[in-house]
Every structure is written in structure tokens, then in C-alpha cells.
Amino acid sequence: MRRYNLLKVSSIILIILGALNLGSVLAVALDIGRVLGLGLINSLQVYFMLLDKSNIVLLACYVLGFASGIYGVLSSRRFERGRVCVILGAVTIALFIAYLIVAIVEGFSAAYLANGIMGALFPAMYIAGGVQNMRRAKNGEQPPEEFFGNRLG
DSSP: OOOOOHHHHHHHHHHHHHHHHHHHHHHHHHHHHHHHTOOHHHHHHHHHHHOOHHHHHHHHHHHHHHHHHHHHHHHTTOGGGHHHHHHHHHHHHHHHHHHHHHHHHHOOOHHHHHHHHHHHHHHHHHHHHHHHHHHHHHTTOOOOGGGGTOOOO
């Protein structure tokens, strides 16, 4: 049996990473707001003022990764949507490369390098899944019935 779930698995990983990062941003912003006695909107504004350029680019990477993960899960059964997944993955990797450049300019750290490499690894898997779906669409292949969840009986 052929495997059809590389795009779906990598999309789920991107969703998890994006949700964890966005959750940590919200937790830090709420903590800043609690310490300063601000509301949620004002504490988010203070948080974004405190961020440096590399963290803003990293936040954009995870937001795009989260959105492309959702799109990948929704379109993993539709092989003709593989091209969009490849484009989204390439843009995410380009943002991670921009993050690495900005982080190195601000001051090199091994944590920046590890974060950039791990951040580019999962979008690369996402691209590989999109390429698989593009090849399957080009060959006119259809997903098997059990891929759609019809395992009853």
C-alpha cells in the first residue's frame, strides 16, 4: 500500500508548532499585562514594542506555518492542490532564512541557528508532501477509499 500522509503529518506538525508559539506569545503578553496592570490589547502592544526584529520575523514564520498547516490538512486529500502547498512551504522556508539573516546580524547565537534549522525542516517535509501530491495529480491518481475514512464494514 502506498503512503499518502506525508503532507498531512507535516501539516499537523506545523499546526502544533504554530499553536505552541502563538500560545507562548499570548502567555508572555498576558504576563506583561498582568505585571503592568494593562488589558489584553495594551499588553500585546507592549509585547510587540519589546520584540526585536528577529523575533517578529520568527513570529511571522510561525503564523504562516500555522496557516499553511491548516491548508495542508484540508487539502491533503486533494492532489491537485499540491502546488499551493509547495508555494506556501517555500515562502515559510524563505521567512526562516530571513529570520536567520536578521538574527545573525543582531548577534549570532547557537539557539538562533538551531531554531532556524528546525524551523526549516518541517516546511521542507511539507514541500515534499506537496510535491508528492503534485505528482499524483499529474498521473491522474485518486486517493484510495480508506483515505477518505470510509472504513466501515
